[in-house]
Amino acid sequence: MSAKKPFYITTTLPYVNAEPHIGHAMEFIRADIIARSKRLSGFDVFFNTGTDEHGVKVYQKAQQLNLAPQVYVDQAAAKFKEILPVLGMSSDINFIRTTDPHHIKSAQAFWQTVQKNGEKAKDGPYIYKKNYSVKYCVGCELEKTDSELVNGRCTLHPLQELEIIQEENYFFKFSAFQDTLLKLYVDRPDFVIPSTRLHEIHAFVERGLQDFSISRLATKMPWGVPVPGDETQVMYVWFDALVDYISAIGWPDDEVAGVSQNGAFKKWWTETGGVVQYCGKDNLRQQSAMWQAMLMAAGLTPSKTIVINGFVTGEGGVKMSKSLGNVVNPLDVVREYGTDALRYYVAREISPFEDSPFTLEKFKEAYNANLANGIGNLTSRIMKMAEANIQPDSVNPILAVEFIEALDHYDIKTACDFVWAKITALDVTIQKEEPFKKLKVEETKGAALKLIEELVKGLAEVALHLEAILPETALKIQECIKANKVPVAPLFMRK
Numbered sequence: 426m427s428a429k430k431p432f433y434i435t436t437t438l439p440y441v442n443a444e445p446h447i448g449h450a451m452e453f454i455r456a457d458i459i460a461r462s463k464r465l466s467g468f469d470v471f472f473n474t475g476t477d478e479h480g481v482k483v484y485q486k487a488q489q490l491n492l493a494p495q496v497y498v499d500q501a502a503a504k505f506k507e508i509l510p511v512l513g514m515s516s517d518i519n520f521i522r523t524t525d526p527h528h529i530k531s532a533q534a535f536w537q538t539v540q541k542n543g544e545k546a547k548d549g550p551y552i553y554k555k556n557y558s559v560k561y562c563v564g565c566e567l568e569k570t571d572s573e574l575v576n577g578r579c580t581l582h583p584l585q586e587l588e589i590i591q592e593e594n595y596f597f598k599f600s601a602f603q604d605t606l607l608k609l610y611v612d613r614p615d616f617v618i619p620s621t622r623l624h625e626i627h628a629f630v631e632r633g634l635q636d637f638s639i640s641r642l643a644t645k646m647p648w649g650v651p652v653p654g655d656e657t658q659v660m661y662v663w664f665d666a667l668v669d670y671i672s673a674i675g676w677p678d679d680e681v682a683g684v685s686q687n688g689a690f691k692k693w694w695t696e697t698g699g700v701v702q703y704c705g706k707d708n709l710r711q712q713s714a715m716w717q718a719m720l721m722a723a724g725l726t727p728s729k730t731i732v733i734n735g736f737v738t739g740e741g742g743v744k745m746s747k748s749l750g751n752v753v754n755p756l757d758v759v760r761e762y763g764t765d766a767l768r769y770y771v772a773r774e775i776s777p778f779e780d781s782p783f784t785l786e787k788f789k790e791a792y793n794a795n796l797a798n799g800i801g802n803l804t805s806r807i808m809k810m811a812e813a814n815i816q817p818d819s820v821n822p823i824l825a826v827e828f829i830e831a832l833d834h835y836d837i838k839t840a841c842d843f844v845w846a847k848i849t850a851l852d853v854t855i856q857k858e859e860p861f862k863k864l865k866v867e868e869t870k871g872a873a874l875k876l877i878e879e880l881v882k883g884l885a886e887v888a889l890h891l892e893a894i895l896p897e898t899a900l901k902i903q904e905c906i907k908a909n910k911v912p913v914a915p916l917f918m919r920k
Contacts (some may be wrong), residue, residue, distance in 0.1 A: 429469035433693040433729075434460050434701040437669055437708055438523065439476035441501035444487040445508045447745070447783055448705065448737050449756035451771040453907035455734070455837055457514050458772060461893040462832045462840075465824060471693050473673045473700075475521035476502040480662030481641075485694050498524055508794055511756060511762045512623065513896055521673045523650075523666050530532050531672030532665045533653045537619035538677070539597070539722040540653075548601040551722045558591040563596045565707070567638060581707055595640040595658060602718035603634045609717065609727055618835050619778040622706065622733040625714045632791045637715070639664040662734070667716045671702050671725070705734050732835045735780040742780060753783050765895040766792050766917065778863035800848055800887070801916040804902055806852070807880045808911045810861060815877055817909035822886040832893070845888045851883045881906060 436456045439449050453474065460472040477483075478498040489499035503521050508517060521528060536552070543551025560570045562579040568590075573579070577589065610616060610627045617623035640658040641649060649659030675689035694700065704712045713731045720727055738744055740752030758767050766788075774791050775781040830842035860880075863873035885906055891899035898916055903911050 429467060429795070431471070431692050431697050431865055432460075432463045432468040432699045432701075433471045433473070433674070433699075435457060435473035435673070435703070437477045437702070437704040437712070438521070438666055439478070440482055440670055441476050441478050441498050441505065442482040445755065447755050447758075447771075448734075449505075450767065451737055451775065452589050452705070452734060453512050453514060454701050454768050454771050455777075455835075457512070457518075457733075458768075458837055458893050459701070459832060460515055460518075461896065462829070464827060465889075465893055470515075471519065472515055472517070473519045473521060473670070474514075475519075475669060475673070476505050476523065477500065477662070477666040478488075478522055478524045479649045479660075479665055481646055482648060487648070498522075509755065511759055512766065513768055519673055520636075521669050523669060527678075528672045531651050532660060532668045533674055535668045535671075535675040535719075536660065537626065537653050537706070538724070539719065540626065542722060542724055543598065546601070549598065551598045551601065552595055552639070553598070554595050554730045556591075556593045556594060558589065559638070561588045561590045563769055570635070590638075592645070593657075594638040594661075595652065595665065595718065596636045597639045597722070599636050599715065600634045602721055603630055606630050606634075606714055606717060608715065615730065616727075617709075617731045617733065619733065622713075622731075622778075623635055625710055629710060634714075634718075637661075642710075661799065663711055663715060664719070667711070667719065670702065670716075670728070677732075681775045694726070696848045697729060699726055701730045701732065702728055703732050703734065703804055706735055708767065709733055716869055716905060728859055730835075733778060733849070735776055735778055735815070737775065738780050740782050740784050742782060745783075751784075753785065758785075758788065762792055762920070763897075763917070765898045766773075766796055768895055769796060769841075772837050773845070777836055779840050782886055789920055795845060796917040797915070797919040799845065800891075800898065800902075801854055803848055804884060804905065804916055805911060806855060807877070807884050808909075809904050810877045811862075812879050812909055812911055814864060815874060815881070815909070817907065818878070819882075819905065820882050822882070822883040822889040824889065825886075828890055837894075840890075841894060844894065847887050847890075848881065851887070852879060852881075854880065864909055865870075 429536055432454055436452050439445070460635065461471050483498060484494055487494040490497060506520055511522070521888035529546060540552045547773065561568055562582055562585065565579060577587070579585065586655055598916050607627065607630055610623060614620070617626055622772065639661045640652050641661060643657055643659050648658065649662065650665045652658040653662060671690070672692065675691040717727045738742070743751065745752045755767060770788055770791055774787070825843065828840050828843050831843065860873040860876045863869035886903040886904060888899045888906070891902070901912060902915060
């Protein structure tokens with residue numbers, strides 16, 4: 426029997442300067458749906474997430490709370506780790522912290538590898554030191570050019586004052602990788618999904634790349650990974666945090682001079698063609714350009730795919746904020762409606778790639794229509810007829826090609842629509858054929874019993890496909906089918 430094909434997927438690592446919010450929940454859930462679907466298709470899956478714990482924003486937040494940075498990040502990281510089972514994440518998910526000793530060692534080894542490679546490169550060095558002055562957005566943790574500002578403010582963080590950084594730092598020679606990045610985007614048209622985001626990053630790189638600072642003076646911002654060989658500087662947060670995608674799978678301990686030591690890095694990076702990375706549209710530049718250039722500088726192959734989510738907004742596309750009172754806490758939603766209800770909404774009711782509003786009114790409407798009155802009611806109707814009229818029988822459903830293809834393209838909404846079309850078709854069959862009436866007539870009873878058996882098989886097919894999307898609900902349906910019993914309680918109570 427051949428070994429399972431490996432598949433590696435990761436979320437971005439959320440900053441721990443704020444509480445987990447609905448955008449985090451959406452990214453976690455969508456990545457989990459892909460991970461579960463790959464397991465259903467026979468893949469061996471490594472699923473990674475974690476927390477990004479260095480940088481100015483985190484340091485300033487710790488100072489505001491009068492806490493030591495390590496104490497603050499320990500408390501904050503625990504909140505993100507605790508939310509994972511609440512959101513129904515896969516039990517084997519890997520959780521990495523950028524303050525982990527192994528990650529710090531990996532980030533420093535990555536720096537040294539890039540530095541060494543740049544010394545030999547014709548367009549090197551890849552890391553160099555210079556004095557500079559730049560406008561810096563703490564919210565983005567990114568340098569900003571005047572062309573990226575509106576009225577002197579960052580468009581993503583218009584309420585924050587830009588900082589002016591004037592110091593001597595190390596720089597990464599981003600500009601050396603312009604042609605290589607452009608070739609990557611042309612050669613791999615599915616490298617960034619959706620294609621609109623690929624066109625966006627292609628245009629950004631084509632306009633020309635500016636080398637970016639990859640360190641800060643430790644006297645000004647001490648909360649970071651020390652630069653190897655220079656204790657006066659700490660690594661810029663992006664240069665540190667992005668390395669987690671390879672440190673999580675054993676780099677550099679598992680990779681010496683290109684020879685795999687115990688197989689983990691080779692298995693999850695080389696054999697998979699790289700990692701599939703979920704991220705928000707505000708991470709497009711960092712994930713699909715900066716990180717890819719860094720990998721190239723380290724002599725490593727690029728990521729496999731970057732999947733870009735839109736933002737979750739309030740009503741009318743207004744950005745969520747506490748001051749506007751339109752923030753939705755995912756934990757509150759789960760407490761009221763359950764884990765699978767939240768998973769359903771972010772999987773099917775929110776656009777997979779564009780901005781979408783999230784309001785409790787819309788959520789409740791979708792919940793009642795498609796869960797309580799949808800799959801919940803359908804399961805009760807079918808199993809009530811089955812329990813009273815037929816004997817339990819083994820069913821062996823298979824995944825539909827259309828479902829697999831949709832998720833292979835990370836189009837989770839289309840995959841969900843396929844499942845709910847099956848749910849609707851089963852409901853229509855019951856309404857049209859009325860097996861509950863035909864059971865009462867001797868001449869039509871046999872046909873009715875066969876129809877009920879087919880309905881149970883159809884429900885089993887739905888449950889199989891729901892294993893990736895609504896795992897708790899799928900298991901409950903499968904247990905009902907196996908026992909040939911009506912659910913003890915409704916799968917989803919109407920609200």
